[in-house]
Amino acid sequence: MSHLMGGFQGVLQRIGRSFLENIAVFGRGSLFILSLLSAVPSVLFRMDLLLKQIYIAGVLSLPIILMAGLFVGMVLSLQGYNILVEFNAEEAVGSMTALSLLRELGPVVGALLFAGRAGSALTAEIGLMRSTEQISALEMMAVDPLKFIYAPRFVAVIIALPLLVLIFNALGVFGGYLVSVSWLGVDSGAFWSQMSSQVDWQEDVMNGIIKSVVFGVLIAIIALFQGVNAIPSSEGVSSATTRTVVHSSLGILGLDFILTSIMFN
Amino acid sequence: MTEKAETLIEIKNLTFSRGERKIFDGITLSIPKGKITAIMGPSGSGKTTLLKLIAGQLQPDSGEVYVEGLNIHQLSRKNIYKLRRKMGMLFQSGALLTDLSVFDNVAFPLREHTKLSDEMIYALVLMKLQAVGLRGAKDLMPSELSGGMSRRVALARGIALDPEMIFYDEPFVGQDPITKGVLVKLIQTLNESLGLTSVLVSHDVDEVMLIADYICVISEGKLIAEGTKETLLQESTGYVNQFIHGLPDGPVPFHFPNVSYADDLDRIQGGLK
Numbered sequence: 001m002s003h004l005m006g007g008f009q010g011v012l013q014r015i016g017r018s019f020l021e022n023i024a025v026f027g028r029g030s031l032f033i034l035s036l037l038s039a040v041p042s043v044l045f046r047m048d049l050l051l052k053q054i055y056i057a058g059v060l061s062l063p064i065i066l067m068a069g070l071f072v073g074m075v076l077s078l079q080g081y082n083i084l085v086e087f088n089a090e091e092a093v094g095s096m097t098a099l100s101l102l103r104e105l106g107p108v109v110g111a112l113l114f115a116g117r118a119g120s121a122l123t124a125e126i127g128l129m130r131s132t133e134q135i136s137a138l139e140m141m142a143v144d145p146l147k148f149i150y151a152p153r154f155v156a157v158i159i160a161l162p163l164l165v166l167i168f169n170a171l172g173v174f175g176g177y178l179v180s181v182s183w184l185g186v187d188s189g190a191f192w193s194q195m196s197s198q199v200d201w202q203e204d205v206m207n208g209i210i211k212s213v214v215f216g217v218l219i220a221i222i223a224l225f226q227g228v229n230a231i232p233s234s235e236g237v238s239s240a241t242t243r244t245v246v247h248s249s250l251g252i253l254g255l256d257f258i259l260t261s262i263m264f265n
Numbered sequence: 266m267t268e269k270a271e272t273l274i275e276i277k278n279l280t281f282s283r284g285e286r287k288i289f290d291g292i293t294l295s296i297p298k299g300k301i302t303a304i305m306g307p308s309g310s311g312k313t314t315l316l317k318l319i320a321g322q323l324q325p326d327s328g329e330v331y332v333e334g335l336n337i338h339q340l341s342r343k344n345i346y347k348l349r350r351k352m353g354m355l356f357q358s359g360a361l362l363t364d365l366s367v368f369d370n371v372a373f374p375l376r377e378h379t380k381l382s383d384e385m386i387y388a389l390v391l392m393k394l395q396a397v398g399l400r401g402a403k404d405l406m407p408s409e410l411s412g413g414m415s416r417r418v419a420l421a422r423g424i425a426l427d428p429e430m431i432f433y434d435e436p437f438v439g440q441d442p443i444t445k446g447v448l449v450k451l452i453q454t455l456n457e458s459l460g461l462t463s464v465l466v467s468h469d470v471d472e473v474m475l476i477a478d479y480i481c482v483i484s485e486g487k488l489i490a491e492g493t494k495e496t497l498l499q500e501s502t503g504y505v506n507q508f509i510h511g512l513p514d515g516p517v518p519f520h521f522p523n524v525s526y527a528d529d530l531d532r533i534q535g536g537l538k
Contacts (some may be wrong), residue, residue: 024355034397068436095518103379132358132360132363133356133358133360134360134361134362134363136360137354137361137362137419138355138362139320139322139349140320140353140356141374141377141422141426142346142347142349142350142374142377142378143373144342144346148377256363
């Protein structure tokens with residue numbers, strides 16, 4: 001009996017401990033976000049750092065975004081064409097491709113790829129900088145890592161992702177054009193005119209951009225926080241990197257549902 | 266040591282714990298200006314933690330650390346960073362920025378904190394690298410350096426802004442005898458020629474004895490001895506004797522605390538077969 005009670009107590013203790021740990025993580029996260037936001041204005045004075053990070057996070061992510069955009073657009077229009085052609089509405093394939101891309105697939109797939117490509121790299125970089133005492137060394141050289149390391153990366157991600165998503169969308173539309181017009185013979189004029197009449201600047205393009213900005217903030221916060229809180233060992237950095245990708249991906253999909261229900265309802 | 270040298274760093278009743286473990290339990294010590302002070306103690310006694318507390322990178326549970334008369338843990342973030350410009354720290358690993366070359370690593374604090382021209386920075390960096398004997402390695406990347414070279418580059422970087430005090434975190438660990446000799450000479454000459462205050466955290470007794478003006482020995486969160494090397498060498502009993510002379514058994518037992526060996530063996534049910 002006492003054995004049973006002991007076991008029960010152990011379970012309770014574990015639940016309590018993990019609850020407290022989660023609250024502590026939440027608290028640390030909130031404090032981190034606050035200090036990050038307070039350091040954002042300093043980025044204005046260090047354009048060199050910001051540009052370098054935009055290059056690393058944005059320009060270096062271009063190949064994967066270009067390829068993915070092209071193929072997603074091609075697949076979308078191929079599937080769309082196969083269905084629409086049954087209703088003799090294959091001219092609508094242009095607007096269907098563009099709307100799916102601008103509203104959903106561009107921001108979501110772009111952000112998912114970006115989290116895997118740039119978010120994970122960010123976490124690993126910061127985790128390793130911490131484990132090799134580089135962050136500590138910066139502090140000792142009177143260089144605030146918040147201003148020198150974290151804030152420029154935070155802003156760079158938020159700037160880079162919407163731009164990448166726009167490029168993803170453009171390539172997607174181009175891919176759709178290739179498949180439906182050049183390959184399947186949809187009329188080029190109908191393809192473009194349907195698209196321009198159906199797509200609304202505010203409703204579709206802007207909402208897509210807003211989504212990508214929100215996803216950028218989410219990825220940046222998760223990637224930086226995981227890097228800063230990574231256990232300074234190879235195992236710790238690798239699991240922090242994994243957590244960045246998993247948490248960002250789930251966060252993106254969940255937030256997308258919320259944003260869609262607000263924007264398109 | 267001359268009588269009552271001016272104190273640069275003063276630690277009063279410092280208490281610090283990590284989780285359940287108490288690392289410092291009311292430690293009090295002062296570090297004189299212009300001297301080389303060594304803080305010694307066994308591995309895991311919190312020597313590195315003490316340096317981080319002095320530099321304001323960690324917050325103590327209680328007690329105060331005064332650097333130049335300022336309580337560093339009550340300073341604003343801005344003022345801590347201002348004070349750190351007067352500090353140099355040599356980390357155990359060197360902690361060079363891995364994406365910058367040797368030259369750029371040494372130039373880094375100058376570029377961040379001064380508005381000197383490129384030519385001036387070039388001249389200063391060469392001067393600092395010359396002082397540590399690595400002018401020829403200025404174009405190498407940190408990954409191409411040996412451990413000893415990394416520490417020397419880190420030392421050049423540490424003195425780039427001409428600090429008033431410099432902290433060495435285990436500078437001799439894992440170095441071959443020649444590198445140790447080089448580091449000993451460097452620490453000594455830098456301290457003299459730049460008029461620095463050096464704080465050296467180490468458990469390498471031989472090297473410390475060569476250069477330290479003043480030695481503090483800590484163990485189990487407390488300061489257990491302090492004085493010049495002559496006074497410490499005269500200790501013939503107790504922990505200090507064991508530590509200085511590297512005796513395997515003494516007040517610090519050889520065995521990690523445990524139940525008795527016989528009790529432990531008794532746990533094998535039914536004996537060995």
